[in-house]
Each structure stands twice: as C-alpha cells, then as structure tokens.
Amino acid sequence: MRDILLSRRKLLVAAGSGVLGVAVLNTLTACSSDEGAGGNAPTAPPSADLGGWDRVEMSNVAAYLLVRGKEAAVVDLGLANSSKAIEEGLKAADSGWDQVRHIILTHHHPDHAGGLTGLSADAKGTFYAGEGDVASIVTDRTLKPVKDGDEVFGLRIVGTPGHTPGHIAVFDPALGVLVAGDALNTQNGLAGSNPQFTADAKQAAESVRKMAALQVKAILPGHGDPLITNAAEELRKLAATV
Numbered sequence: 735m736r737d738i739l740l741s742r743r744k745l746l747v748a749a750g751s752g753v754l755g756v757a758v759l760n761t762l763t764a765c766s767s768d769e770g771a772g773g774n775a776p777t778a779p780p781s782a783d784l785g786g787w788d789r790v791e792m793s794n795v796a797a798y799l800l801v802r803g804k805e806a807a808v809v810d811l812g813l814a815n816s817s818k819a820i821e822e823g824l825k826a827a828d829s830g831w832d833q834v835r836h837i838i839l840t841h842h843h844p845d846h847a848g849g850l851t852g853l854s855a856d857a858k859g860t861f862y863a864g865e866g867d868v869a870s871i872v873t874d875r876t877l878k879p880v881k882d883g884d885e886v887f888g889l890r891i892v893g894t895p896g897h898t899p900g901h902i903a904v905f906d907p908a909l910g911v912l913v914a915g916d917a918l919n920t921q922n923g924l925a926g927s928n929p930q931f932t933a934d935a936k937q938a939a940e941s942v943r944k945m946a947a948l949q950v951k952a953i954l955p956g957h958g959d960p961l962i963t964n965a966a967e968e969l970r971k972l973a974a975t976v
C-alpha cells in the first residue's frame with residue numbers, strides 16, 4: 735500500500751501583536767519517507783493536491799479547509815477572533831470566505847467553535863454542529879444540527895461522542911481523510927480524546943473503535959500534527975488499547 739505524504743508550505747502571517755503560523759498542507763504524493771526529514775522548511779514541488787485539504791495552524795489548534803472547484807468547506811474555527819487566520823489560509827488555497835459554503839464545527843469547545851465570535855461577515859455558508867452540541871454553542875448564527883451518517887459537501891459526518899456529547903468527526907471517503915476534531919490527537923503519538931477534557935471516557939473509546947473501522951489514510955487532528963503515514967494501522971493499534 736502506498737503511503738501518503740503531505741508536504742507543507744508554511745506562511746508566516748503577522749496578526750495583531752503576535753505572529754501566527756499558517757501552515758498549509760497542499761501536497762500529496764506517494765512516498766515512503768515522512769515530511770521534513772531534512773529539518774528545514776520543506777520546499778518540495780507540489781505534485782497532487784490532497785483533494786484540496788489544507789490546514790490552518792493557529793496558536794495550539796488547527797482548522798481545516800477543503801477547497802473543491804469554486805466551493806469550500808471549513809472544519810472548525812479556532813478560538814474567538816480567528817477569522818483573519820482562516821481567511822489567510824483560504825487565500826493561500828486560492829479561495830476566500832465568499833466561496834465557503836459549509837462551516838462544520840466538530841464540537842462546542844471554545845478552541846473549535848469560539849471562532850464564531852468575531853467571524854467575518856463574509857462568512858455566509860451553512861453552519862453545522864453535532865446535534866448533541868448545538869445547544870452549547872452560543873452564537874447568533876443559525877446552526878444546522880447534524881448526526882452520524884449525514885453528508886455535507888461529499889463528506890460523511892461521523893458521530894464521535896465522548897470528548898463532548900455531540901462531537902463529530904468529518905470523513906472524506908474519496909481520499910480517506912479523517913478530520914478528527916478532538917476525538918483523536920497526535921500531540922504525543924496518536925491517542926484518543928485527552929482524558930482531562932473528556933465528558934464521557936467510555937463513549938470516547940467507542941468512538942475511537944468506530945473511526946478505526948473507516949478506510950482511513952490520513953488523520954487531521956485538532957491538536958498535533960496530521961498523521962499521514964500508516965494512519966489506518968496506527969488507528970487500529972490505538973483502538974485495540976482503548
């Protein structure tokens with residue numbers, strides 16, 4: 735089986751008093767080595783896109799973008815007032831808020847749904863959150879509740895409760911890309927929901943086993959780097975231990 739390698743184009747964006755790193759994953763190629771082996775910022779020439787998936791890296795959380803043709807989806811919005819960072823990510827992916835049709839929130843925590851606060855008025859797509867989390871998200875936007883098995887923009891909503899009651903992951907079946915929210919993290923190797931912030935540990939473990947049954951080729955977590963090598967194997971190993 736071929737491994738998937740994403741190389742990253744890193745952009746530095748001055749934002750307010752600090753500097754935000756916006757890492758855009760834009761390249762997918764078949765390769766057996768991992769990214770950044772040389773230690774320097776990878777500058778490998780692009781080969782094929784990861785079906786239009788990109789990552790917006792913020793202070794300690796990531797949002798993900800999927801640009802297909804003239805339409806785009808955003809998964810998670812980071813902390814409050816992250817609109818500009820996401821806009822820069824969209825720009826880097828040759829898109830913009832005016833092309834975003836779908837904004838999917840994996841769960842209600844402030845580092846994922848907080849970005850509804852201060853969100854650009856140009857963000858006019860449909861907003862979605864898991865039906866079990868909708869009531870916990872304070873916003874004047876209308877949120878469309880989604881549940882396991884729903885489809886948005888060709889993406890499958892995977893109900894992954896545990897971290898929060900209505901946590902959802904987003905699975906792109908065409909590419910095997912799993913945007914895991916906080917149902918998985920890779921901060922210290924692949925792991926399930928951080929126990930410190932988990933509403934229901936038993937549910938969270940069941941959700942890991944459920945995700946392990948998907949045909950996963952890449953895991954894009956809210957916290958930690960994307961897992962793009964042996965993702966299915968790593969996830970199955972994890973599922974056997976939770």
Ligand SMILES: [Zn+2]
Nearest residue numbers: 843845916956
């Ligand atoms: Zn989080």
